[in-house]
Amino acid sequence: MSTIAKSRARQNLARLWLSAAALVFVLLLVQSLRGVYPDLSASWGWFSSMVLPAPALILGVLVNEAARGRPAPARVDRFVYHVTFGLSGLYLAAVLLTLLWGPLTGDALSLLVTSNTYLGILQSLVAAALGVFFAAKPAEDDAAGDAQPPVPARPAAVGAGE
């Protein structure tokens, strides 16, 4: 089973989610200041429900690990990581596309509200993948190139038991 260092996988996911969330936040903020959305509670409610939960989860895990000190060198299945990363990228692309499609419809707020339907389906898939990724038991086998070198066996004490 191919594996990847869990800390590295988490960092990659955190980078993806935090950068995308920051981009969406800035876009939405500028649009709000320019009066694009007549109902700010609706637009920011969309941001809170569609974008914030996953970065909040990832940040929580990272903060928890940092608070516990140096984590154990755990590994995770590479397939699980790729699926989680791919679904996250697809979901965030859909979120960004929804925001950027607004000018083409003429009614950006309506688009945000109606996007709850299809984004909700994608979001549940992403949430499931993130749940599997973070709750998965550390993988035992390691055939990846970036695997940690095996800890050398402790040499037997000379004269032990003698």
Added chain:
Amino acid sequence: MQLRPSARRHPRAPVAVAACRRALPLGLLAFCAACGRASEQAPAAGEPAAVPPETAHAPSTEPPPPPPPTPGPPRNGAPTRRPAMANGGEEIARFPWPPPRPSDLVRIPSELVTGGRAEVRLGEAAGRLERAFTDAGYGRLGYYSAPDGFVLVSRMEQIRDDGTPRELPVRWSADIAPPRLFGLSDYLRALFSANPGRYRVIAFVVTTRAIRPDAEPATREQAAEWLDAGADALPAPLAAQSYTPAHRTTALVYEFVRPSSRVAAEQVRPSRTLARTHLERAGLWAALEAPR
């Protein structure tokens, strides 16, 4: 804690409760029906009370009392369906009077409505206004009666910020149309700027009375219904009346803005565009000035 005997659950209590629940909607229905019949029989607010036939036809030696003042229509922006004239024979709805507060209004010079002629009937003035609307691209129109005159209402149209009509078919659509995007700069401008729908209804009021608009603004829904409730032509008795020197023609412009289909439209007041500019950009002023 021990329950009182009366508070204990009776074995047939659920059945009684269910029966009451079933009976309650029926009782409410009967009550509503009774109220509806009572309101049909009772004169509505602002309507003259029905006179019994024996009283109406009884000979009287006393001089007839002065007629009661004509009750005004409800001041809620909705037209009232009632005869425009006592002997008209044709029914035409009455425009809300005083008219709902417009976004702006402008007096139309009489010569533009009469064509400079001394003796003109209301029907001719209506025809001139109707032709102006037709020349400017407006389709269906709605006629209403007004005190000593009439009101001609246009269909609600979608306009640009400067008052010019939107291109077809967006002009007659209620949906907010996307802006025209010709390049990246247009797209970025549209991405970071609001794109509200702007709507306009123009009403020409021909009357001898001074127009003191109501304090209440019209809603977009009311203004949209004006066309449907209006007549397609002026009744003959009303059209035969003279357009006297006391008659004035005023254009009331009702402008609405709707930021999103999720948000209710609001009347723009005061309009950033003057009523005369609205008429000019709609092509109505030029159509009125055109020689006939």
